[in-house]
Every structure is written in C-alpha cells, then in structure tokens.
Amino acid sequence: MAQLWGGRFTKETDKLVYNFNASISFDRKFYKQDIMGSRAHVKMLAKQGILTGKERDQILEGLDGILRDVENGTLEITSEYEDIHSFVEANLIDRIGDPGKKLHTGRSRNDQVALDMKLYVRDEIDEIDGELKTLLQELLSLMEKNVDTYMPGFTHLQKAQPVTLAHHIGAYFEMFRRDRGRMADIRKRMNLCPLGAGALAGTTYPLDREYTAELLGFDGPTRNSMDSVSDRDYVIELLSALSTVMMHLSRFSEEIILWNSNEYGFVEIDDAYSTGSSIMPQKKNPDIAELLRGKTGRVYGALMSILTTMKGIPLAYNKDMQEDKELTFDAIDTVKGCLRLFAGMISTMEFHKDVMEASAKNGFTNATDAADYLVNHGVPFRDAHGIVGRLVLLCIEKGISLDELPLEEYQKLSPAFEEDIYEAVSMKTCVEKRETYGAPGPQAMKKVIEENREYLEQN
C-alpha cells in the first residue's frame, strides 16, 4: 500500500478500506495527462523561483522517464499505489531522490485531479469530434450519390410523401453536425485551468496560474478556487452531448434494422457487419445495429449517475467526486467505438434503390401531388383532397398504384384530369417539384450538399 499521507495516523488502513478508496484501477487511464500537468506545474514553480532551474530539470527528466517507461511497457502501473498521482510521485522520488519530493509544492490532489480529468476530457472531445467528422464525410458522400434515389418519407411510420435517400440521410447529417457543435461549445466553456486552486483555497506560494494555464493550452485560469476543485459540470455536459449522439445513432440504427428486414428490403447490411444464428441456418442478423441501439442505455446511465452523484455535494472537494471517472470513461469509449462501427456499417451497406422507389409508389406517397394537380387546374384544395382520397380507395380495391389507374377512372371523379396526370404523379416529378430550401428537390438538395461540403472543409 503506497500512500502519499500517513503522518497523523497511528494505524494501518484496513485492507477493504484501502481497496474501496483506491482509484488506481481506473485513473491509471490518465497517466499521460497527470505527467503533463506535473511538467507544467514544475516549470511554473521554477519560473517563480520556488524551485531552482536544476531541480526543475531533474524533475522534468524524471517525469519524462516515467512516461517513456510506462509507454514502452517497462514500468507497470500496479494497484500497489492508491491513485495515479501517488504512482507518479513515488516513482519520481525513486528515480531522482529528494528533488522529487518538491513536485507537489503548492498543489493538492484536488486541483491535480480536477486538472487531469479536464485534460483527459478535452483530449477525448477532440477524438470524438474526429469520429463525428469521419461519419459526416461518409454521410455526405452517400448524399451526393443519391440525390435521385426515390424512397417513401414516413410520418407515424406510414408512407407520407416521396423523398430521396440523400434527403433522408441529410436529416442525420444535420443531427451529427449539431453534435459536433455541442462538442465545440463544451470544449470552449470548460477550457480554464484549475491548477493552482490547491485543496480549495489557493496557496500561499506566489504561483503564476496564467503561465500554467498557457503551458497546458487553456484560455486562462479558473476564477474561483473552490469552484475549480468541485466543478464537474463539463463532465455532465459531455455525457449529455454523448447521450444525444447515441440517441441519433440509435434512431438511425433502428431505421437500418427496419430497412434491412425482409418486409422492407430497402438495404442489405454487408456480411462483414452481420451475424448468424446458431440454430437457424438462413439467418443473417443486424446485431451490430441492434448493439448500437442497445448501448445507448449505458451512456444515458452514465449521465444519470453523475447527475445524481453531484446533486448533494457541499463545497468544495468530496470523495464522492471520484465516481466521475469510471462511467465517463466507459461512455466515451462506447461512443467512439459506436461511431466507428456505424460509419463502417453504412459505408458497406447495399441500398436497393428499385425497392425503395417501388415502395414510395405503392404507398400513395404521390397522393398530395395528385391533389395539387387538381388545385393547379382550378379545383379548391378541400375538394381535391376528397377526390384523390376516393381515387386512392379505388386503387386499394384494385391493388394498383395511382400511376396504374386508367385515365377514364380519373376523369370519372374529375374532368380536370388529363393525360399529364401520370407525369404529375411520377416519383421524379413529385420530388423535383419540392424545391423549397431544405426540401428534397434536386436543386435544393445540391445547394445544401454544397454548403455542408464547405462546412466540412472549414471545420
């Protein structure tokens, strides 16, 4: 049991207590951030004359050695230490002796862990943003290829009006684009450095907090030392944003599961992204999409957990806050994995364009357009709505689509119908007429694709 404290204790820590209290099994994940924070702290201490230049160099060399050895596997982070901070400090003292004992001058584990967690979360935000960007690029290239792939648009899961695959995928593009916006907002708001807050009340050493903040890429130091050591808002914001990412992935996965079913047949998930059944030889299951949908629960769970942990904590640091880590790490890893898998799944998926178009036609998604045709020939909309409703009923009885209904039948219900009704209700026309900004019409769609292309080039 290697601890950084013990002077005022007369008994050994109970073994169960030690294990319950220790965080090394999970905070080992930010060994790099811990060392980076210590490097900046030491540089600042020397700049302020609190350490000599020689002591600084010895400590920096020792820290670099620890980092190198951990990364090349010669130094193992073991549960012999209480936490990652103790591990680094104890190893530093082992390596360089007395100067190592000066590392923790003007610092507490409270501001140290607040810093480590922020550095870790900030790095992960950048990685998640990269995964989101890769997914957006994939979605945009699918959109470019499918501006004239017709499919039914749904409301209430009932066929509603014809759209295109580009337009449908474009809806998800917007969701994931907003997710990236949330990452950027969180990063900006959290980017103040807590180091120098000490245990809670700052320190009597003349620290230069601006300098440490600058060395670590922060926009400046945090403004209140008590808040600095007890703020986990940014973790909550991140988990909330990650929950939204998962909600988006889950909705899209749900659609893919439906589209991949025998009943829809809109897509076929690649063999590499499907699994089989141990008993039913014919089965090819969309397990990956299902797991993506299922893992959403874990990420929501992490958000609920930290919200609950934080709700009753008095200022400033309390050990409850150690609970901010495990589930956050798990949520981050889950989301990164899911984004990568999802991008792989849709980039290898086959789209059955003919089935999609036939489904749009057979589901009367062009009924609104038939009514609009009558309106353009002078029939009031409410009457047109009734006439087309009766035409749809007739088609259902006959088991045909609107474009298969003979002209006489149309004309029996309204003399305004002429031969050009067939062109008016074709999927192509129905989509091509929808040219309001944001609609599936090809010109409107191309404009949005262009804007999103520019966005990806600039961000």
Ligand code: ARG
């Ligand atoms: N492992 C602790 C955490 O994650 C580090 C801070 C410990 N500070 C303390 N005063 N016990 O929060």
